[in-house]
Amino acid sequence: MRKLAILGAGKLGEALLSGLLRAGRSPDDIVVAERADDRAAYLKDRYGVSSMSAPEAAAHAEVVLIAVKPQDIGSLLSDLAGHLTSNHLVVSVAAGIPTAYIERILGADVPVVRVMPNTPALVDEAMSAISAGAHAREEHLAETESILSPVGKVLRLPEYQQDAVTALSGSGPAYFFFLVEAMIDAGILLGLPRTVAADLIVQTALGAATMLRDSGEHPVQLREAVTSPGGTTIAAIRELERHGVRAALIDAIEAASDRSKQLGHLYD
Numbered sequence: 001m002r003k004l005a006i007l008g009a010g011k012l013g014e015a016l017l018s019g020l021l022r023a024g025r026s027p028d029d030i031v032v033a034e035r036a037d038d039r040a041a042y043l044k045d046r047y048g049v050s051s052m053s054a055p056e057a058a059a060h061a062e063v064v065l066i067a068v069k070p071q072d073i074g075s076l077l078s079d080l081a082g083h084l085t086s087n088h089l090v091v092s093v094a095a096g097i098p099t100a101y102i103e104r105i106l107g108a109d110v111p112v113v114r115v116m117p118n119t120p121a122l123v124d125e126a127m128s129a130i131s132a133g134a135h136a137r138e139e140h141l142a143e144t145e146s147i148l149s150p151v152g153k154v155l156r157l158p159e160y161q162q163d164a165v166t167a168l169s170g171s172g173p174a175y176f177f178f179l180v181e182a183m184i185d186a187g188i189l190l191g192l193p194r195t196v197a198a199d200l201i202v203q204t205a206l207g208a209a210t211m212l213r214d215s216g217e218h219p220v221q222l223r224e225a226v227t228s229p230g231g232t233t234i235a236a237i238r239e240l241e242r243h244g245v246r247a248a249l250i251d252a253i254e255a256a257s258d259r260s261k262q263l264g265h266l267y268d
Contacts, residue, residue, distance in 0.1 A: 001025070002089075004147070005057035007033040007076060008068035009043055012093060015121040015151055017047060022124075023150035033057040057199030058083045063143065065101075066092040070263070073097055079104040084110045089140050092146060093117055095166065096260055099159060101267040111136040113144045116165045117152075119173050126152030127169040131159035163264065167256035175249070180205055181205065 004020070006013050011031045027048035032039040033056075040051035043223065058064050058080055068076050073094045084090065086109045092102055099112040106112075112133035117126050128148045132141055145154045157165060180201050187197025211222055225231045240246070 001029065001146075002062035002143070002265040003060065004065060005033065006023045006030065006065045006067060007057060008072070009034045009039065009053050010067065011023065011071075011119075012117065012121060013065070013067035014043070015126075016067070016093075016147065017043070017049065019121070019124060019148065019151035021047060021168060031057045031060050051169045053203035054079045055083045058088070063089045063091065063147070065147065066090060066094055068094060069164065070094050070096055073102075074105075074161060077102060081105055081107065084108060086135065089113065089136075089143060091115060091144050094135045095170065097268075098264055098267055099131070099136075103133055109135045111140045113140055114162060115144065115148065116162055116170045117148065118170050121151040123178065124151050127172075128152060128154045129157045129165040129169070130154060130161065131157055131162055135158075163257045163260040165262040170260075171253075171256045175252070176205065 006017055009017065013032070017032070017181075020030065021027065030049050032040070032043055032049050032051050033210055034043060034051050038136060043051060045208045045224065049191050054076055061246075064080070064084065066073065066076065073092075084106050086111055090102060090106065090110055090112045092099070094114045095116070097114070099114045102112045103110065114131045114133065115128055115172040117128040120126050121128075126148070130141060130144050130148070141156060148154045183193065183201045187200065188194055192200070208222075211217075212219065215222065223237075227237060
């Protein structure tokens with residue numbers, strides 16, 4: 001297994017690091033590039049990984065995982081230019097950054113794989129979509145999958161679909177948190193203590209998600225199984241439809257996709 005450099009060890013970078021270590025990777029096979037000295041010391045104490053500059057990390061490893069914020073990627077790529085070859089693999093989890101932009105700065109036919117993960121990587125339940133750049137081949141996609149699979153599910157998609165992925169699963173956890181927040185508030189309105197309402201809704205959300213994943217049934221079938229004629233659920237569904245909740249969700253996700261496209265055009 002080739003050595004890995006993680007450039008940018010924030011929450012997502014740390015989540016990937018900890019997942020790889022739990023999956024059996026040795027700390028000796030991983031280095032990090034982290035500018036903040038206190039953060040680098042924390043990663044060394046907790047995970048046993050060494051910290052160095054980005055060019056040093058790239059020289060030390062064959063696989064370079066870019067996990068910096070989009071606004072920092074330009075300076076990072078400039079630092080890396082000339083230090084990477086076609087024998088490296090660059091895996092970018094920087095949101096909205098096209099592979100063509102990374103390839104243009106790095107040159108040398110460096111294989112690049114773009115990834116759109118989401119924050120459940122922190123609890124090993126991420127949904128990550130990966131897309132090959134111009135020079136990435138099957139072995140590069142497989143290696144990327146091996147890096148990401150310890151923290152969740154991985155799906156291969158063409159890069160032109162990444163804006164839709166960003167809107168649906170990248171931003172998706174926020175929609176669920178928003179819905180859960182509203183349902184907890186409804187429980188409080190109905191007289192339940194906040195902690196009780198939260199316990200009820202969080203476990204209900206977990207159970208419903210597990211049923212969706214494991215049952216193989218369509219969401220409509222699962223919803224109809226709860227919806228008795230003349231009962232409480234159909235009364236609630238009628239109100240949701242009356243207020244246009246379905247249409248609002250579709251519009252919101254479309255707006256997120258449009259915004260992702262706008263941000264990506266900044267790097268054309």
